[in-house]
Amino acid sequence: QILSKEIHKNSISLREKNNINSQISLSARTHLQDAFQGFLEPDVFFESYDNSYLLALILKDQYKNNMLCQKILEERCEYFKKIGLKADNICGNKESLCNQNYVDFIDTSCQKLSQKIITMFNGNSQEHDCNKLQDECLFLEGSCAKSLTEPCNKLKDFCYREKRDQAINTILLAAMRGQLTNENTCESNIKKVCLILARENVELMHKCLWKEATCKNLIKISKKGCTFLKEELENTINLEATEKKCTQLLYSCYLHILNYENDAIANKIKKQCLFLQEKCRKFNNYDILDNYFSLIESEISLVNKISLSKLYDQFALYGVIITKQEGIPDIFYILGLLIQEIILDYRPKDPYEVRCKELLENNCSSFDYMLLELKTECEKINTNTRHSSCKKMRKKLESYCNILKKNLVDKGLALNTNRSGIILYTEILSWYQLKTNTFTTEECMKLQSECYYLQELCPGRLGYPCRNLRALCYKKSYNAALILIFERLLRGNLNKELNSNSSPSLCIISLIEKCKNMKNKNSIYAEKCLYPEEICREIVSAVEMKCSELKNKLLGSNYFQPKECHTLLYQCKELFEDCNSIFKNLCISLRKHCEFLDSAKLLKNLLLAQMDNSLSSQNACEKKLRSICSSIENLKNVFIYQCKNQRRSCEIMLKQILENCFYFNNNFKNSGIAITLENGEITKEECLEWETYCNMLRQNCPENLDEKCNILRNSCSKFGNPPKPTPIPDFEPSSTQSELEPTSKPPPTSTSEHPPTSTSKLPPTSTSEPRPTSPSIKPTSTTEDQDDITKGCGIQQEGFHKKVLICLITGIMLGVWIII
Structure with a gap:
């Protein structure tokens, strides 16, 4: 019996062995994608599919009847010819395919696959390739339902739970960074993590209930990950950086760089990771040291720190949906x-x-x-x-x-x-x-x-x-993730489809062109290409629904918060080519609104750097803005919107200041910094960060921050003078303008919210919110200069490159540190 106690124990043992090896693939070797890529990433030519396996997808359980086999093939090949799919490897040889040799091949293949799965669960095989075995199941299960349904169902159940377990362990690895050097350190720190994460879902709850076993497992995974990272860095450090390799290795650095027990090795790995980070900067990767976290942009929390919601989004892209549970179970x-x-x-x-x-x-x-x-x-x-x-x-x-x-x-x-x-x-x-x-x-x-x-x-x-x-x-x-992949492959080819009442023939034609160049020996891809009408119906329906939902969102409000702007602008970019006739003007209006918010935020940070009271009230703000707009000509050209709409700009900036004050006070209260100050344990880096924020806000917050700032100064005086205000610099304007144009580049797939680092490790503030991983706005432009901008510090604004402004303001902030 498949579910006998012996098989159950073997299955648990197998899962434990697989867990370590699989996690290396997930967290050290190739970031999140590799754990799932075998099922979802193309890499072998469509023409190279084995004829017998393609035939199995078409015939399913009718393969033993020669006459029926030829009839089904005849009908399918006529359809292929009609839609322009060249399939000579099966359509040019129908009679020779439908014979006893084919029947024997399928029967033998099914028997071998069934035996492989049984051997795997009995623990007598070293082959635990879930992707490979699942793919064989999907090719053959329709033909041999009687012999393969039960073992293939069990295999997929095992592999699915493995993927979920890998995802859960990735969350814990991110949350326990630097705490996995030994079991005592892990067990003393995992309690704090579990107080928060155990409330997320049942799998995290289960891991936390047995923290001793969980720590042992995480340490094993981390040690393997550290070894792998060391080897990979040594093998690739002299190679040219690619975006894929950068994403893979930098996230591995992020997870494991703090978990090395040997200080000498840890320092060497840290230097190699930082060197790699510099090489990869052109790809907009994040801070592997995790030093960045704005004390005035969001609440300091573990969930925000590890970007948990973004991790959930990433898992969903690879067919594993994990969500936060509603409340705590009884x-x-x-x-x-x-x-x-x-x-x-x-x-x-x-x-x-x-x-x-x-x-x-x-x-x-x-x-x-x-x-x-x-x-x-x-x-x-x-x-x-x-x-x-x-x-x-x-x-x-x-x-x-x-x-x-x-x-x-x-x-x-x-x-x-x-x-x-x-x-x-x-x-x-x-x-x-x-x-x-x-x-x-x-x-x-x-x-x-x-x-x-x-x-x-x-x-x-x-x-x-x-x-x-x-x-x-x-x-x-899995189907939802697959539809998204095909949807992106066909982006820009669905516009006419969405604006006509015809059958999805245009989608089919485009899909077939993609299938001709598709490089994957994968049964799901093959099936979708053999039956394009089905996937096209789903794709067109999905895109139509997204366009309609976005239109309703854009019509539903005249004002969007900055975070909403990021999400909606990205959706506009993603859907622009296929739905531009539906909401083009709405997206252009949204872009202008979001640029206004962005530039207001940039100006707010510029004014904060002066450490005066210019943002303490509406009157003070408008007075300051009048002075800037009338006396500094270049700055007036930079902040065109703000100088033309001074009252509205000040209203927005004051609202942002209130949020900054709220987060600063909350983080001061909840981060434990007060206890650190009381015990005299504050570091120079902490002093610089907290004092800079406090002095920028102390004259602008409705509540008095003098007491907090004085406490900080008393404890931080041993490190030098307090941060000094920075004067407004002179700017050179640019005449380049941005347009809402489509981009085919998908959002970044990193699982950290940290923006690209600068030459300084600890920027005391950010000119924008921490860069989201998905979605992220990356507008394209019509010039090489503009393309370079989208890879740098930000998007463009009329009359001025936001890249220049963001980098300058970042430099201003960093200047405070350099002075000290």
Whole structure:
């Protein structure tokens, strides 16, 4: 039996072995993409597909009937001819393909694949290539449903959970940077991380509940990652930098640079990473030392620090959707998750309350810090109420199990239950039987979490229904990622399609052209190219919906916040070529509005650098702006919008100042800097950063910052004089203007929010918000000069290069440090 206890243990062992190797691929060798690229990145010519595998995708279970085989091929080849797809390797030789040799080949291939999977799960094989085996399954499963549905379903379930586990470990690696040198350091620091991350989703909750095992695993992964990083840097340090290699290695530097135990090696790796960062600067990569974080732009939090939402976005691009759960699950779910391990590993027939009692008696120190409810349960250990809590847990879990079973049956993932609530029979569904339109993404996430909590605890057969659920959700998220890839491949070719009532023939023609040059021996790509009408319907529908949603957003408001600007401008760029007739004027208006906000922010930072009270009130601001616009001619040309609209500009800048003051005060309160000051442990770098911000804001915030700034000065005086104000510089204007033009370049795929570093390690402020990883606005231009600008400091503004302005203001800020 596939789900026997022995197979289950072998599967766990295999997962543990795979976890380390897979994580190297994920975090050290090739950043996030490599863990998923085998399924989603083209690299072999379409013409090189094996005829037999292509035929299997077309014929599926009709391959044994020679007459039917030829008929199906005849119909399909006529369609290929009609749409211009050259497929001579199968259409020019139909009679010779539909014969007993082909039948024997498919039968043998299916048997070999089934045996490979069984051998893999028995732990007798060193081959654990999920991508390769899954691809074989997708080629052959339709032909050999009887022999391959069950093992392929199990394989995909295992591989999907592996990918999710890799993603979860990547989050923890980012959160635990510098804390993975040894187990003691890890265990003492992971508690702080888990207090925040355990609330995100069930998988992070599970890792945090068993922090000792999690630390051991993370340290193993980190050590392997450090070794790999060292080797890769030595092998590539003299090679020419490419964007892909830069992204891969710099993120590896970011994750592992602080985790080396040996100081000499750590210093060497740090120098190599910084050298690589300089070589890669032209690709707009981020600060590998993670030194940048604006104290006045956002709240200091772990979630912001590791750019968690951006990580979620990246995982989704590769077919793994992880979302934040709604609220904290009740105590019964969490206790159930804890006793799951005991029940699986020891005596599954023992009553839940006995296992719950053992857990509370022996393991509380591992998890009682995480939630008040857990701490309360642990405190009951010496009272008579202890056992009753576990009894209540069992009744609650039984109720939750019944609800989950009903949902799985209603969705067709399990057959009807008997009067005792036992699922009588569950059919394992093949990839082709999974109907993704029966679930929303939200339903997938919710039911997957329920299965994670309850699958091993519920009486009856929930293993197969939950496997069907995970396979369906995997297919749904995978298809969504695939549609996005094809959508980007066809960008600019869908405009006429969206503005006509014809069938998606234009999309098909464009898709076939892409398929002719596609380089991937991948069953999913091959199937989409063999059946382009299906994927085109989905692509056109997806783009149409995005265009409509964007139009509604743009019509729904006359004012957008800066963060909204970044997102909406990127969407305008992405959809411009296909939807420009729908919302061109709206996007142009948005660009002007966002440029106005951006330049107001630049001016605000310029005024803050003077450390006076020019942003303390509307009157003070307008007075300062009148003085600037009338006396400094070049600056007037730089800030055309602000000088023409002084009242509105001041309103915007004062609103930004209020946000800056709010974040500074919050971060001062919550970052622990006050305790650091009290203990006299503040560093020179911390002093420079906090004092600079404090002195810039102290005369402009509605609340008095004098006390905070004085405390900082008293503690920081040992490092030298306080930061000094910077006069407004003279600017040389430029006459270049920007236009809203399409760009084919996708958003950056880095998973850090940190902007490109400057020659100084610690810029005390930013002229714009930390650069988002996805989406990011990168407008293109019509001149080489403009193209260079989009790779530098920012977009352009009428009459002046924002690149120059941003870099100058950054220089002004850095000048404070140089003076000191």
